Amino acid sequence: MNAVSGGDGSGGAAEHAHTTAWIASRIRNGIAGGELTPGTKLSEQSLSAALGVSRNTLRQAFTALAEESIVRRIPNRGVFVASPGPEDIREIYRVRRAIEPAAVLWGDITPQKLDTMEAVVQRAQAARDAGSVADMADANQAFHREVVGLTGSGTLGRMMDRVLAEMRLVFYAMSSAPDFHSHYVDRNVLLVRRLRAGENEKAAAELREYLDAAEAELLGHLAGRAAS
Amino acid sequence: MNAVSGGDGSGGAAEHAHTTAWIASRIRNGIAGGELTPGTKLSEQSLSAALGVSRNTLRQAFTALAEESIVRRIPNRGVFVASPGPEDIREIYRVRRAIEPAAVLWGDITPQKLDTMEAVVQRAQAARDAGSVADMADANQAFHREVVGLTGSGTLGRMMDRVLAEMRLVFYAMSSAPDFHSHYVDRNVLLVRRLRAGENEKAAAELREYLDAAEAELLGHLAGRAAS
DNA sequence: AATCTTGGATTGTTCAACAATTTACGGCTT
DNA sequence: AAGCCGTAAATTGTTGAACAATCCAAGATT
Numbered sequence: 001m002n003a004v005s006g007g008d009g010s011g012g013a014a015e016h017a018h019t020t021a022w023i024a025s026r027i028r029n030g031i032a033g034g035e036l037t038p039g040t041k042l043s044e045q046s047l048s049a050a051l052g053v054s055r056n057t058l059r060q061a062f063t064a065l066a067e068e069s070i071v072r073r074i075p076n077r078g079v080f081v082a083s084p085g086p087e088d089i090r091e092i093y094r095v096r097r098a099i100e101p102a103a104v105l106w107g108d109i110t111p112q113k114l115d116t117m118e119a120v121v122q123r124a125q126a127a128r129d130a131g132s133v134a135d136m137a138d139a140n141q142a143f144h145r146e147v148v149g150l151t152g153s154g155t156l157g158r159m160m161d162r163v164l165a166e167m168r169l170v171f172y173a174m175s176s177a178p179d180f181h182s183h184y185v186d187r188n189v190l191l192v193r194r195l196r197a198g199e200n201e202k203a204a205a206e207l208r209e210y211l212d213a214a215e216a217e218l219l220g221h222l223a224g225r226a227a228s
Numbered sequence: 229m230n231a232v233s234g235g236d237g238s239g240g241a242a243e244h245a246h247t248t249a250w251i252a253s254r255i256r257n258g259i260a261g262g263e264l265t266p267g268t269k270l271s272e273q274s275l276s277a278a279l280g281v282s283r284n285t286l287r288q289a290f291t292a293l294a295e296e297s298i299v300r301r302i303p304n305r306g307v308f309v310a311s312p313g314p315e316d317i318r319e320i321y322r323v324r325r326a327i328e329p330a331a332v333l334w335g336d337i338t339p340q341k342l343d344t345m346e347a348v349v350q351r352a353q354a355a356r357d358a359g360s361v362a363d364m365a366d367a368n369q370a371f372h373r374e375v376v377g378l379t380g381s382g383t384l385g386r387m388m389d390r391v392l393a394e395m396r397l398v399f400y401a402m403s404s405a406p407d408f409h410s411h412y413v414d415r416n417v418l419l420v421r422r423l424r425a426g427e428n429e430k431a432a433a434e435l436r437e438y439l440d441a442a443e444a445e446l447l448g449h450l451a452g453r454a455a456s
Numbered sequence: 457a458a459t460c461t462t463g464g465a466t467t468g469t470t471c472a473a474c475a476a477t478t479t480a481c482g483g484c485t486t
Numbered sequence: 487a488a489g490c491c492g493t494a495a496a497t498t499g500t501t502g503a504a505c506a507a508t509c510c511a512a513g514a515t516t
Contacts, residue, residue, distance in 0.1 A: 016304070016476050016498090017303040017304050017477080017499055017500090020499085044467070054500060055467095055501090055502090056284060056501070057500060057501080059468085060287065060288055060291050063288050067292050067296065075245040075508090076466080076467055077466090091381060094381040095379075095383050098330040098335075098379050102327065102329065103326065106326065151326050153323050153326065154319065155322075159387060244468065244507050246468095248469090282469060283498095284470070284471085285469060287498090305497090306497075
């Protein structure tokens with residue numbers, strides 16, 4: 001019945017001392033996959049039964065997910081999958097506007113990394129040409145993930161993962177913005193070209209404008225959707 | 229017996245639905261205060277008894293703290309307060325070298341924020357003149373915290389809090405570096421001056437050199453200490 | 457119709473147990 | 487004495503049931 005089907009017995013990669021992380025990952029995937037939509041309440045009783053774990057360990061997974069702010073915990077009310085609002089979007093872009101240009105400006109840029117970035121961009125282009133919105137969105141996110149990867153910092157990388165996960169929730173809330181990413185694919189092409197030419201400052205500046213525009217567009221879409 | 233004294237009954241600000249956060253905060257303070265030194269094992273039985281809470285809720289606090297990487301959890305072995313090594317230091321400075329200059333370059337810099345920054349710097353100077361190493365270290369950290377505060381992002385602010393907490397653990401591991409911060413107080417003065425003059429690019433560049441130097445010095449100290 | 461009360465459902469926390477694993481200890485071999 | 491092995495004790499990971507506190511959804515009251 002629940003979106004997250006029962007996992008007892010199957011799989012079998014979860015032995016001792018791993019089930020909490022396993023469950024957390026399970027829920028994370030459920031959210032990323034769209035089975036658990038923003039605002040959904042995650043009942044302890046239902047979920048623990050559905051996942052075949054104790055209410056106690058589920059609770060522990062909840063605290064981990066809450067710490068990642070993938071999920072919002074309201075005291076005595078329960079946990080809900082996060083549903084970002086305008087302020088959350090602004091915050092997301094505050095972070096991105098700081099981290100991504102910094103990575104471009106000061107990151108450790110190697111030809112190898114540029115190659116993988118270019119490959120990701122091409123994947124996005126192919127998806128756009130094929131009309132596959134989901135793939136394009138994925139590739140686009142992967143691209144920006146690669147951008148902060150230029151810093152070489154695992155911490156920043158994980159933070160970006162969190163931010164992108166939150167972005168996915170935003171996108172879900174406005175399913176009627178299919179061509180949001182298509183505008184920006186060309187910009188990514190240009191960005192890689194700039195980096196190859198060593199024009200990092202210019203790249204960073206353009207990336208910031210890019211992010212400003214994306215934020216404005218998102219907020220506009222959201223406002224339009226809220227007014228309807 | 230334990231560094232974290234029993235808290236049963238006393239205080240009384242922890243009612244229903246708050247004890248987990250309370251306990252986590254308690255441990256956090258214990259680490260920040262130096263009662264819980266890096267590498268210390270946090271036994272579930274001892275700590276739960278000392279804090280007067282169930283082993284289960286303590287466990288929940290552990291997962292939260294582990295997510296903040298204040299504490300390291302090794303499966304089936306227990307949790308230990310983190311003791312950062314050279315690679316951790318490099319990672320810390322990868323993050324700081326990205327975030328802090330970004331804040332200086334692109335942050336929302338208001339006269340008001342500059343005033344509070346200047347006040348913090350003066351606090352550091354006063355502490356230096358008074359010979360109070362601890363106060364100087366505190367003020368110095370507060371200063372850098374204010375720097376990333378220029379971004380206006382709560383997320384980045386919290387990340388910086390985490391990083392600074394880890395830095396404190398680093399400092400603890402080498403208690404014999406009392407004048408580590410004193411070199412840099414003057415640099416902070418200069419930084420504020422640069423920002424007041426609107427020379428943001430110069431400020432960012434100098435801050436990056438600053439951070440490079442600090443990282444090198446820390447790593448040097450650590451290597452020297454490891455060799456002894 | 458709006459408010460109050462009541463009963464059930466849900467969350468937060470504790471306790472006691474057990475399996476899996478690590479750790480400590482003693483005996484054995486060399 | 488040093489090193490290895492095996493068993494016992496301690497510790498972690500997980501479960502299940504219980505209870506207090508809080509929230510929620512009805513029905514009763516005015």
